[in-house]
Amino acid sequence: MNAIDNHYDVVIVGAGVGGGAMANRLAAGGARVLMIERGNYLPREADNWSVKAVFHDRKYTAKETWRDKDGKPFHPSTFYYVGGNSKFFGAATVRFRKEDFEVLEHEDGIAPAWPWSYEEFAPFYDEAERLMGTHGTAGADPIEPPRSGPFPHPTIGHEPEIEAIAEKLRAKGLRPFPLPIAIDRHEGGACIRCATCDGFACKLGAKNDAEVRLIRPAIATNRVDLVLDTKVLRLLTDPTGKRITAIEVEQDGQIRTIGGDLFISSAGAINSAVLLLRSANDQHKGGIGNNSSDLLGRNYMAHNNTAMMAVHPFRKNGVTFQKSMAVNDFYLANNHRPYPLGNVQGLGKLQGGMLTANMKIIPEWMMNLFAKRSVDWWIMSEDLPDRNNRVLLDPDGTVRIQYTPNNEKAHNELVRKWGQIMRSVGYPLIITQRMDITVSMHQCGTAVFGRDPATSVLDPFCKVWDVDNLYVVDASFLPSSTGFNPSLTIVAQAVRVAEHLLGNTLSAAA
Ligand SMILES: Cc1cc2nc3c(=O)[nH]c(=O)nc-3n(C[C@H](O)[C@H](O)[C@H](O)COP(=O)(O)OP(=O)(O)OC[C@H]3O[C@@H](n4cnc5c(N)ncnc54)[C@H](O)[C@@H]3O)c2cc1C
Ligand code: SF4
Incomplete structure (x- = not known):
């Protein structure tokens, strides 16, 4: 077991985006922090950029088996490392729209209002963009919410193939914009703009993931200790059930407990729910945090996602970094469309082997033929909170994701529409693949925050309503999935929670 000091102000479970941002900000404010991570540092090595290692051999994917709603086992595409899922993320660091913070009517129901307005949240987005080192162009997204100034870095720009498509889209009245x-990738930066970014880890450490931007700087303050290869099994409470007194961890097959004053679960939306469910005791029979609302683990969301290849039969696509453009023209309802459809953004350049890993019936040579000539897109629509979509523990302890997709009509409409648009700009062959339960990359909603303990698991600062010293700061708190990538919002909320703790709970304890 790594050396652990006698006292920490805060113990954080999970060194991903939420945990990393909490550690970073708390340490900057002078707090002593212990982070406990089930994984280790991801090695920087040639296999980081190998399609075979990443997609076929699944070298870096968690070695776990979960079950779907019918009890069918599957291997989730999730990653347990310092930096969490962001080690493999596409680095799109976007703000949700102002409308996402309000009640939003969808074809299939309602996305609820958040406890904060966009205006209240915006200063924390400023700080989150600075922490993550986001590149972008202010004002380019036609539905961008108000912001206080430019992005920390200018946009990385499009390569000629993508710029040509952007031109054609503009000629059709659409408003493509540079994806933040x-x-x-700027003067003096380490990024070489390669084709293996989205879905891969960066061999050069040039991706601004949680390890690079949040956790390593936090450790450099000497106020953060990080314990690796240590899985947190349970949270233990005092006899009243109102305070967490310790966590039970497993390392090298040994079980031990670690005490503390303030605990933060940042294990990711699925694993935080699992941890709180697994910690059920006499005071919290349905899991810690479930008493007031019966919502722990419920409202699981992960977006409706489709990958699309738009293929030109004769022209090769020579692009390297393709994830530079997005389109939000279909994000909100308007006069022509009574409900929101979602976002379209460039996908990291697909290679044949990435596709055959899932579509085994099509030979790799054929997929390579398509992939060399395709422009690739990620089409993402909001799925809506449903209490029956939930994370559960089966009697044998296996994680079960009981999920039935909803709001699919809007998603299918967007996929169809984007296919038509791609045909109209010169890509006659459209190949799509809908993402299934194994793709939990945008998992969220399993411990929603809100202003009413009867309808939320967490208060607006992510404290578990039912417990005095437990917070959940990761994608669990999101009350709606929105139609956009979640990581920047997780960082922004962590900044907000850290500021709150430093100004209240931790300063009172000092
Ligand atoms: C391929 C891919 C592409 C993506 N692209 C984007 C993108 O472009 N933009 C975007 O915004 N988002 C993207 N995402 C999603 C983004 O990475 C996640 O939203 C984000 O990482 C979630 O942060 P988190 O803090 O909730 O959880 P995580 O970052 O997953 O962190 C959870 C951490 O807790 C650890 N942990 C779990 N259980 C335990 C336990 N019991 N004990 C100890 N430690 C534990 C895990 O190992 C992990 O390190 C992508 C994700 C993937 C996989
Ligand atoms: S594009 Fe840049 S940040 Fe992404 S993997 Fe390549 S070198 Fe790393």
Whole structure:
């Protein structure tokens, strides 16, 4: 077991985006922090950029088996490392729209209002963009919410193939814009703008993931200790159930407990729910945090996602970094469309082997033929909170994701529409793949925050309503999935919670 000091102000479970941002800000404010991570540092090595290692051999994916709603086992595409899922993320670091913070009517129901307005949240987005080192162009997204100034870095720009498509889209009246991206691509930066970013880890450490931007700087303050290869099994409470007194961890097959004053679960939306469910005791029979609302683990969301290849039969696509453009023209309802459809953004350049890993019936040579000639897109629509979509523990302890997709009509409409648009700009062959339960990359909603303990698991500062010294700061708190990538919002909320703790709970304890 790594050396652990006698006293920490805060114990954080999970060194991903939420945990990393909490550690970073708390340490900057002078707090002593212990982080406990089940994984280790991801090695920087040639395999980081190998399609075979990443997609076929699944070298870096968690070695776990979960079950779907019918009890069918599957291997989730999730990653347990310092930096969490962001080690493999596409680095799109976007703000949710102002409308996402309000009640938003969808074809299939309602996305609820957040406890904060966009205006209240915006200063924390400023700080989150600075922490993540986001590149972008203010004012380019036609539905961008108000912001206080420019992005920390200018946009990385499009390569000629993507710029040509942007031109054609503009000629059709659409308003493509540079996707805000967090990679180290500016004067003096380490990024070489390669084709293996989205879905891969960066061999050069040039992706602005949680390890690079949040956790390593936090450790450099000497106020953060990080314990690796240590899985937190349970949270233990005092006899009243109102305070967490310790966590039970497993390392090298040994079980031990670690005490503390303030605990933060940042294990990710699925694993935080699992941890709180697994910690059920006499005072919290349905899991810690479930008493007031019966919502722990419920409202699981992960977006409706489709990958699309738009293929030109004769022209090769020579692009390297393709994830530079997005389109939000279909994000909100308007006069022509009574409900929101979602966002379209460039996907990291697909290679044949990435596709055959899932579509085994099509030979790799054929997929390579398509992939060399395709422009690739990620089409993402909001799925809505439903209490029956939930994370559960089966009697044998296996994680079960009981999820039935909803709001699919809007998603299918967007996929169809984007296919038509791609055909009209010169890509006659459209190949799509809908993402299934194994793709939990945008998991969220399993411990929603809100102003009413009867309808939320967490208060607006992510404290568990039922417990005095437990917070959940990761994608769990999101009350709606929105139609956009979640990581920047997780960082922004962590900044907000850290500021709150430093100004209240931790300063009172000092
Ligand atoms: C391929 C891919 C592409 C993506 N692209 C984007 C993108 O472009 N933009 C975007 O915004 N988002 C993207 N995402 C999603 C983004 O990475 C996640 O939203 C974000 O990482 C979630 O942060 P988190 O703090 O909730 O959880 P995580 O970052 O997953 O962190 C959870 C951490 O807790 C650890 N942990 C779990 N259980 C335990 C336990 N019991 N004990 C100790 N430690 C534990 C895990 O190992 C992990 O390190 C992508 C994700 C993937 C996988
Ligand atoms: S594009 Fe840049 S940040 Fe992304 S993997 Fe390549 S070198 Fe790393």
